[in-house]
Amino acid sequence: MKKVCIFALMLLAGFSQAQTIVQKDSQIQAMLDQVSDKNIEALVRKLVSFQTRHTLSDTLSTKTGIGAARNWIKLELEKYALASGGRLQVRFDAFTQAPDGRRVTSPTVLKNVLAVLPGTDPMDTRVFIVSGHYDSRASDVMDAKIFAPGANDDASGTAVAMELARVMSTQKFNATLIFVAMVGEEQGLYGATNLAKRAKEEKWNVAGMITNDIVGNSYGIETDLKDNRSVRIFSEGVSPVETTAQAALRGNIGSENDGGARQFARYLKEVGERYVDQLDVKLIFRKDRYLRGGDHTPFSQQGFSAIRITEMNENFTRQHQNVRKENGIEYGDTPDFVDYAYTQKVARMNLSALANLALAPQEPQQVRVLTSELTNKTTLKWQAPQGEKPAGYFVLMRETSNSLWERKFYVNTTEINLNYSKDNYFFGVQSVDAEGHESLVVLPTPGR
Numbered sequence: 001m002k003k004v005c006i007f008a009l010m011l012l013a014g015f016s017q018a019q020t021i022v023q024k025d026s027q028i029q030a031m032l033d034q035v036s037d038k039n040i041e042a043l044v045r046k047l048v049s050f051q052t053r054h055t056l057s058d059t060l061s062t063k064t065g066i067g068a069a070r071n072w073i074k075l076e077l078e079k080y081a082l083a084s085g086g087r088l089q090v091r092f093d094a095f096t097q098a099p100d101g102r103r104v105t106s107p108t109v110l111k112n113v114l115a116v117l118p119g120t121d122p123m124d125t126r127v128f129i130v131s132g133h134y135d136s137r138a139s140d141v142m143d144a145k146i147f148a149p150g151a152n153d154d155a156s157g158t159a160v161a162m163e164l165a166r167v168m169s170t171q172k173f174n175a176t177l178i179f180v181a182m183v184g185e186e187q188g189l190y191g192a193t194n195l196a197k198r199a200k201e202e203k204w205n206v207a208g209m210i211t212n213d214i215v216g217n218s219y220g221i222e223t224d225l226k227d228n229r230s231v232r233i234f235s236e237g238v239s240p241v242e243t244t245a246q247a248a249l250r251g252n253i254g255s256e257n258d259g260g261a262r263q264f265a266r267y268l269k270e271v272g273e274r275y276v277d278q279l280d281v282k283l284i285f286r287k288d289r290y291l292r293g294g295d296h297t298p299f300s301q302q303g304f305s306a307i308r309i310t311e312m313n314e315n316f317t318r319q320h321q322n323v324r325k326e327n328g329i330e331y332g333d334t335p336d337f338v339d340y341a342y343t344q345k346v347a348r349m350n351l352s353a354l355a356n357l358a359l360a361p362q363e364p365q366q367v368r369v370l371t372s373e374l375t376n377k378t379t380l381k382w383q384a385p386q387g388e389k390p391a392g393y394f395v396l397m398r399e400t401s402n403s404l405w406e407r408k409f410y411v412n413t414t415e416i417n418l419n420y421s422k423d424n425y426f427f428g429v430q431s432v433d434a435e436g437h438e439s440l441v442v443l444p445t446p447g448r
């Protein structure tokens with residue numbers, strides 16, 4: 001089985017661009033089959049049943065408000081932890097948010113809910129975070145009492161993270177996965193800001209962070225577009241904490257379209273479309289939509305590769321609105337308007353890419369393009385990562401004017417010589433194991 005997979009992957013290098021071999025791993029496929037639209041719907045409806053999950057809402061009631069909601073999320077994740085044989089570790093990430101003079105009026109204890117699935121390879125330090133935000137709001141961002149169902153924004157994303165925790169925690173991965181229900185997004189990205197800072201301070205090796213925010217609507221009202229195939233991934237090209245030396249290197253090699261977030265986004269598209277039928281992943285090369293923000297941004301501000309997943313067509317009569325009917329239009333973010341089969345596809349896209357990454361060896365190290373002499377060829381060299389040894393490596397190539405990788409070369413050495421000029425193409429290298437699980441792509445830096 002293993003040999004057949006690699007053979008198929010090796011063939012890929014010799015094929016023209018028009019031909020594609022789709023190679024699915026049975027372990028990942030089995031997990032995808034378990035992702036259930038019925039479960040996702042039940043999770044969304046349960047979250048809506050708390051009436052409001054406003055960050056400043058009641059914490060004492062057992063039936064309504066953010067306190068009841070976060071306790072229920074924790075209990076639900078603990079059920080999955082039990083089914084995982086205790087490997088999934090569930091806890092609150094609690095902190096006191098100081099008043100900001102804007103959307104938080106007094107010191108408030110906020111709680112993210114985390115479910116951590118530790119990696120099984122002690123030499124593999126990678127952490128992948130997948131999240132949605134469980135807080136909600138209505139028209140007035142400060143109204144902590146009014147009905148604020150937040151079914152699509154963002155019970156849908158929270159349900160994706162929870163459903164992945166349920167399915168993935170029964171499996172073993174090299175890398176660590178953290179499933180998060182984030183708090184305080186609507187008040188100023190406070191939950192994500194706190195968690196990102198903590199990740200930085202505690203030196204977590206966050207190799208990729210995903211926020212699923214607004215991933216359940218397939219109908220855009222003004223444009224009258226029904227689209228249950230397309231989903232957007234927002235990614236920035238250049239890290240906001242790039243150093244002067246990194247900026248100089250970027251200027252020299254022209255890598256403004258190849259920052260960590262963008263590599264991560266490309267990876268999600270390639271693997272997501274490999275595993276999920278009838279899905280078009282649209283890479284949006286900017287960090288977010290106009291006038292809006294999301295939980296990926298605090299992570300990118302700490303230097304992590306963080307991206308946002310959002311439906312293709314947003315319905316603004318449903319987001320951040322009091323539930324009401326006005327001039328025949330139904331406003332409000334209620335669960336009947338969520339397309340659960342669509343959210344299931346988004347969940348499967350998340351799962352396929354995260355599983356493929358977490359099962360893969362780590363990225364190759366010290367990836368260099370040799371620039372010691374003038375030549376019309378290219379030599380790349382790198383070193384094997386720590387932990388699980390790759391079966392081989394894919395060397396990826398594309399025109400500098402194109403955004404997606406176009407050719408793949410397979411080698412089982414740590415060097416390649418190509419009859420293409422390094423001056424005219426972008427190259428990248430990724431580790432791959434015998435089953436075809438690929439690591440993230442590393443861009444070479446000039447070296448000798």
Ligand SMILES: [Zn+2]
Binds near residue numbers: 185
């Ligand atoms: Zn949101």
